């Protein structure tokens with residue numbers, strides 16, 4: 012019952028503290044937009060080489076952004092080496108294959124988008140290969156899902172951690188513990204209050220990224236929401252837990268390089284497949300790894316719930332673990 | 348026994364430092380019990396032990412005849428901390444409403460009580476003002492109101508009148524006396540000598556040790572002086588005792 016009162020109070024505080032609300036909602040939008048501007052600029056001239064492509068097909072290829080040049084196989088290779096071609100389209104034995112230059116993920120993504128319509132209309136199977144690199148979408152499309160997860164995680168971690176910390180430094184935690192409230196009710200109250208708020212936050216951030224910035228999105232919007240909210244709850248429970256080890260707001264900020272930044276490295280923004288197992292084990296201890304994986308699954312690969320359920324359960328597990336530890340940590344302030 | 352608080356051999360240590368050293372005391376129901384002592388003597392620590400926020404390193408504490416085992420027992424206590432513990436963004440009313448709701452008062456009862464305690468601490472006209480715009484004394488008064496809102500049987504007040512002007516201080520003491528007549532036990536720590544005189548019984552605390560405990564009159568009589576200040580100087584011995592107010 013008191014969980015509800017704590018939740019109500021937190022929502023009331025949100026209503027008063029417009030700045031924190033803005034930090035959690037507007038700041039992610041702003042940073043996502045900036046990243047989008049940097050990473051997702053449209054290629055104006057995409058240079059496509061065509062090797063042995065029949066004339067009928069070439070006609071369909073012409074568009075405003077695509078500059079098609081017919082050339083020989085060896086010349087195409089030379090040009091790929093020079094980097095003056097973005098991709099080469101081959102036609103052999105009634106099969107088309109696309110060789111992407113691949114060092115610029117933006118161009119690679121853009122070319123594929125251009126050719127997508129052709130593929131769809133003609134029902135031509137096309138093998139896609141990379142000359143360099145292995146990205147299969149625009150950089151922003153690829154990092155977008157992880158970034159949405161990251162920003163939700165980051166800002167909820169900070170705001171949640173700091174508000175729980177302030178509860179301690181301004182003495183209200185002690186004051187609360189002098190009432191018959193249960194330790195668990197305080198922690199659950201926080202989860203509920205922030206949980207309700209993060210539904211709104213996730214809704215705004217996800218819709219903005221998908222519908223306004225146009226991050227590549229193939230899957231279910233509902234699943235995206237579920238995963239972001241679970242990430243937010245994991246962030247909140249982790250933030251409130253580590254706030255027990257901070258004496259003031261500044262010390263809370265010191266946790267960012269320790270706890271947040273490493274998670275970015277493992278969230279799939281950088282490839283880690285080739286790294287040693289112990290490095291990957293570190294990654295497996297981080298909530299964002301699973302959140303970002305699930306987000307990519309949903310948005311890029313149209314994952315069904317069955318395909319993301321492992322990540323969902325692991326995120327729930329993290330939240331349960333941090334919450335339990337937090338309830339336990341409060342024993343330091345009152346044994347009962 | 349009609350004691351509200353019973354402490355036996357209570358010791359509180361932080362690391363190797365002993366902050367409360369072998370304190371025995373018994374506070375009767377319906378009395379105003381004062382804790383007097385220089386800064387750092389351990390007054391706050393002692394009242395936190397009584398409020399169940401701290402667990403003693405050694406010794407036993409029973410509240411209203413029973414050791415603190417269930418949270419439900421805390422329903423009957425009200426605690427006002429030395430530093431104001433209030434939600435800065437919320438208004439006076441919202442703060443009181445939050446604390447009252449934790450004691451599961453009905454909505455109607457809550458409203459009635461909040462009005463009463465706001466009246467008591469003279470904050471009715473500022474009830475919709477956010478706490479962050481309050482002066483120090485106003486916050487102090489709101490903290491007091493929050494400790495009283497659920498009509499506890501025992502209230503623990505840690506330096507309740509710091510930063511409150513003499514007129515209002517007098518009216519707060521009148522209220523405390525009214526509560527006492529209703530049978531409420533009041534435990535108050537203070538630095539102010541004339542407040543100490545208003546307590547039924549006083550405990551003098553120094554460096555974590557209880558050095559004397561009696562009625563103000565008896566304390567003065569015993570050492571044959573006329574003011575509490577002299578009593579304190581007598582027991583205080585070599586420690587310099589500078590009242591903060």
Ligand SMILES: Nc1ncnc2c1ncn2[C@@H]1O[C@H](COP(=O)(O)OP(=O)(O)OP(=O)(O)O)[C@@H](O)[C@H]1O
Pocket residue numbers: 361366384385386387388389390391392393429
């Ligand atoms: N959490 C803590 N850790 C270590 N020492 C502490 C802690 N809390 C209090 N102390 C020490 O215990 C002693 C008594 O502190 P306490 O706050 O009880 O004093 P006080 O009598 O209330 O003083 P004041 O009149 O200044 O409020 C002080 O020396 C203080 O440094």
Ligand SMILES: [Mg+2]
Pocket residue numbers: 390391392429505
């Ligand atoms: Mg004190």
